[in-house]
Amino acid sequence: MNTQAITQNPANIEVRRMDFGFDGLQEQDWFRGNPILSAFMAVLSGTFPPGEQMFIQSVRYFKDRITDPDLQESVRLFTQQEAHHTHQHKQANLRLEALGWRALEIEKRVEQAIRLLNRKRSPEGQLAMTVCLEHLTAIVAEFVLTHPEHFEGMQPSVRNMLVWHAIEEIEHKSVAFDVYMQVCGDRKALRRMMNRMAVMFPLLTTLRTFYLLIRARRLPRWKHLREARQMLTAENGMLTCLKQPLKDFYHEDFHPDDHDNRGLVETWKAEIEQYRLG
Numbered sequence: 203m204n205t206q207a208i209t210q211n212p213a214n215i216e217v218r219r220m221d222f223g224f225d226g227l228q229e230q231d232w233f234r235g236n237p238i239l240s241a242f243m244a245v246l247s248g249t250f251p252p253g254e255q256m257f258i259q260s261v262r263y264f265k266d267r268i269t270d271p272d273l274q275e276s277v278r279l280f281t282q283q284e285a286h287h288t289h290q291h292k293q294a295n296l297r298l299e300a301l302g303w304r305a306l307e308i309e310k311r312v313e314q315a316i317r318l319l320n321r322k323r324s325p326e327g328q329l330a331m332t333v334c335l336e337h338l339t340a341i342v343a344e345f346v347l348t349h350p351e352h353f354e355g356m357q358p359s360v361r362n363m364l365v366w367h368a369i370e371e372i373e374h375k376s377v378a379f380d381v382y383m384q385v386c387g388d389r390k391a392l393r394r395m396m397n398r399m400a401v402m403f404p405l406l407t408t409l410r411t412f413y414l415l416i417r418a419r420r421l422p423r424w425k426h427l428r429e430a431r432q433m434l435t436a437e438n439g440m441l442t443c444l445k446q447p448l449k450d451f452y453h454e455d456f457h458p459d460d461h462d463n464r465g466l467v468e469t470w471k472a473e474i475e476q477y478r479l480g
C-alpha cells in the first residue's frame with residue numbers, strides 16, 4: 203500500500219481561475235432533458251458553496267499548528283481552489299434559480315444545517331467531518347472522470363465546471379486528511395464520523411432533489427426515473443462504483459493517496475483549459 207503523500211506535495215495542486223459563463227444554461231431540464239437528473243445536479247451545486255466554506259474554515263482553524271511547510275502551502279492552495287469552486291457554483295446557482303430550480307434556497311438550508319450540526323462540535327470534530335466529506339467528494343470526482351458516459355447530454359458549461367471541480371478535488375484530496383492526522387490523528391473518531399456522513403449525505407441529497415422537483419412543479423416520467431436509477435445502480439453506476447473506495451476509508455492505515463489517480467487528472471486537464479482566466 204502506498205503511504206507516501208502525493209497531493210500533500212503542493213506542486214500537484216494547481217489553482218485555476220475559471221469563468222464558465224452560464225448564459226447557455228437556458229433549458230430547465232438541462233441535463234439530458236431529465237428533470238430528476240437536472241434537479242439532482244442543482245442540489246449538488248447548491249450544496250457546494252456552504253459546504254466548501256465549512257471545509258475551508260475547519261482546516262484553516264489549525265493552520266498555526268501545521269509545522270510542515272509543504273502542508274502549509276497545500277492548505278493555502280486547497281483554500282484557494284475551494285474558494286474558486288464556491289464562486290463558480292454561486293454563478294451557476296443564480297442561473298439555476300432563474301430556471302426554477304431553487305438552488306439558492308438549498309445553499310441557505312445547507313448553511314443552516316451545518317451551523318446546527320457544528321453547534322456543539324469541537325474544531326477537531328468539524329475537521330473530521332471535512333475529512334469524511336472530502337473523501338466522498340474525491341471518490342465522486344473520480345467517478346465523474348472515469349465514467350463520462352453518464353454526463354453526456356449535460357449542458358456544456360455545467361459539464362465543464364463539473365470536470366474542473368473533479369480535477370481539483372482529486373488534486374487536493376489528502377490535504378484535510380493530512381492536517382487531521384497532524385493535529386488530531388484519531389482514526390476511530392474519523393470512522394465513526396464516516397458512518398454518519400455516508401448515510402446522511404446521500405439521504406439529504408435525495409430528499410432535497412424531491413423537494414426541488416416539487417417546488418418546480420415537475421412530475422417526472424417513468425423513463426426519467428429509469429434513467430436516474432440506471433445512473434445510480436447500474437454496473438457502471440455511481441453507487442456501485444463508490445462502494446469499494448468508501449470501504450477503503452475504513453482500512454486501519456488508510457490514506458487518500460493509497461489510490462493514485464494523478465493519471466486521470468492529466469487526461470482531463472486539456473478539456474477545461476479554454477475557460478481558464480489565470
Ligand SMILES: [Fe+2]
Binds near residue numbers: 367371
Ligand atoms: Fe470543491
Ligand SMILES: [Fe+2]
Binds near residue numbers: 336339371374
Ligand atoms: Fe475539496
